[in-house]
Amino acid sequence: MTKALNILLLLFLSSMISLAQNVRFEVSVDARKIIQNSTVNVEFTIHNAEGQSFTPPKFNGFRIVGGPNRSTQMSFVNGKNSSKKSYGYALMATKLGKFRIGAATIEVDSKKYQTEPITIEVVKADPKSMQASEEYDFFVKAILSDSIAIIGQQVVLNYTLYTRIDIQNYDLMNESDYDGFFSVPLEGRRKRAQREIINNKEYYVQSLKKVALFPQQTGTYEFDPVVINLGIRDGSRRNSFFQRNTKKIQRTTNPIKIQVIANPPNEPLSYSGGVGSYDMNAQVDKKTITTDDAIKITMIIKGSGDAKIVTAPKQDFDRNLEVYEPNILSEDQMVDKGFVSSQKIFEYLVVPKKTGQFTIQPKFSYYSPDSNRYETLTAGPFSFSVAQGMKAINTMEAVKSDKVLSPLIASPIFVSKPTILFGSLLHWGLLGLILAAIPFLFMYKLKLRKEANIDPRLIQAQNAEKVAIAKLSVAKSLMNAGSIRQFYEEIQNGIFGYLSDRLEVPYSQMNKSDINKILTDKNVPQDFTDRVSTILQKAEMALFANAGSIGMQESYNGAKELILGLEVHFKR
Incomplete structure (x- = not known):
């Protein structure tokens, strides 16, 4: 028995020694020449060793759309053990040219192994072959509902499959970050595939994902x-009874481009940011009040635009009605019939300044991309009467009481001798002060003229720091109140507003995509440019990902230090 165990141990040790002597670290690819925007699979494999501290190379010219995918395989053939461990990546070619993928490294028993570098050529696709994609039995498209949109307008992106064969499953290997957009996945019940004729061929059309x-x-x-x-x-x-065998085939969608423009000019007074299709209704809580009381107007706005940029619309009521800053009672968002719809409820507090009969008609305006014009919705009209309140009556009685009692105070019968001012010391003293003040008044007038000739943009630039710090103070209050979304919006607005004022660049041109170029053109040092990008990226990620309160203090401190640092730079 002991002899048999010794033999088995000897065989195991000899196999392990054999494995150690055959350690290899290799790289393999499924193509050396590919078309731009297609993918290549790269696999790094360590043979006959476990390996530690795997380090991949840099994939310049490519974007990782899959991986690292790890797999391990062991075999025992003819009394010999072998094993391999692989690290796989799916890379998308984003640029044209020849690109060198450097060596990957891994450690085995404190010894470092590395793969050989490889070169992959990326070529431009033949336009004819791209047009012929619809001749395949299946292909995918990225379809935008609108290629030109306005800030706040809802645009639906649909990844769509066209097929003439049975597709068992699918998997999106990568997806855009949608930089510059607030994105909402449109999950829901999948509709039945539709049929469509393309180039005299019938395809089944199925939506894979909507955003x-x-x-x-x-x-x-x-x-x-x-x-x-x-x-x-x-x-x-x-195929087995329990499982159908499938093979994976990759298809790539078309690149898409969208142009975002600002709202058209000449918006109505009651426009407050809504773009899309909207409904509005309002109601008033009372028909009779006094001057001591107030009425509440509840306005409900429903629509398809971005709810977070829609504010309470301004109202043009009677000048004898004082309208206070509206409150947001609720804000809801839901996905319905393949679109995002939202509802926002505002409450206005209106206080009358005088008695009388009043009629109001609340309004809400939005921009309709369908009609290419501003549309105004009205509710009412609502009429209410205002009677005299107790506060005003008490005040009037007090005034009347003063008038009645004042004559009861007896006036003394003494007659004072009139004071002669002209020619006195007081007269000459006052005259001297007036004459002495004339040069100072003249100098003050010159100062006002000089300030009037100063370029308003220069004044705006000089006040940029004060305005930005004020906005950050608002952000700090929002942070203390736990208003996460409003906090990050105020951080973004503070930085964009400061740079717009300081660099004399229109605020409409301030966006995350172009900010680096703007700062470079204005000779702002690269370290400041990097800090601006980092803070804006964190804020955008927090807004889109519904982040928690962690990191708010860091973002606030970073924004304040950035603005103070830029001020020091600009004042040199």
């Missing part, structure tokens, strides 16, 4: 193509 996009800044944005793995039946392999 609602809300533009936040003006500019032109491009979204990279998306790589989609499609699982189709593999006729070369036998």
Whole structure:
């Protein structure tokens, strides 16, 4: 028995020694020449060792859309053990040219192994072959509901499959970050596939994924193509009773571009940021009040635009009605019939200044991309009467009481001798002061003229720091109140507003995509440019990902230090 165990141990040790002597670290790719926006699979494999501290190379010219995917395999053939461990990546070619993928490294028993570098050539696709994509049995498209949009308008991006064969499954390998947009996935019940004729061929059309996009800044944005793995039946392999064998085939969507423009000019007074399709209704809580009381107007706004940029619309009521800053009672968002819809409820407090009969008609205006014009919705009219309140009566009685009692105070019968001012010391003293003040008044007038000739943009630039710090103070209050979304919006507005005033660049041109170029053109040092990008990126991620309160203090401190540092730079 002991002899048999010794033999087995000897065989195991000899196999381990054999494995150690055959350690290899290799790289393999499934193509050396690919088309731009297509993918290549790269796999790094360590043979006959576990390996530690795997470090991949830099994939210049490519974007990682999958991986690292790890796999391990062991085998025992003819009394010999072998093993391999792989690290796989799916890379999308984003640029044209030849690109060198450097060596990956891994450690085995404190010894470092590395792969050989490889070169992959990326070529431009033949336009004819791109047009012929619809001749395939299946392909995918990225379809935008609108290629030109206005800030706050809802745009739907639909990743769509066209197929003439049975597709078992699918997987989106990558997806854009949608920089400059607030995105909402449109999940819901999938509709039945529709049929469509393309080039005299019938295809089944199925939506794979829909995303609602809300533009936040003006500019032109491009979204990279998306790589989609499609699982189709593999006729070369036998299916079991419990499982159907499939093979993965990749298809790439078309790149898409969208232009975001600002709202058209001449908006009505009651326009407050809504773009899309809206409904509004309002109600008043009372029909009779006194001058001591107030009425409440509740306005409910429902629509398809970005709810967070829609504010309470201004109202043009009678000048004898004082309207206080409205409150937001609720804000809800839901996905319905393939679109995002929202509801926002505002409450106005209106206090009358005098008695009488009043009629009000609340208004809400929005911009309709369908009609290309501003639309105004009205509610009412609502009439109410205002009677005299107790406060005003008490005040009037007090005034009347003063008038009645004052004559009861007896006036003394003494007659005082009139004072002669002319020619006195007081007369000459006052005259001297007036004459002495004339030069100072003249100098003050010159100062006012000089200030009037100063370029308003220069004054705006000089006050940029004060305005930005004031905005950050608002952000700090929002942070203390736990208002996360409003806090990050105020951080963004503070930085964009400061740079707009300081650099004399219109605020409409301030967006995350162009800010680096603007700062570079204005000779702002690179370290400041990097800090601006970092703070804006954190704020945008927090807004889109509904982040918690962690990191708010850091963002506030970073924004304040950035503005103070830029002020020191600009004043040199």
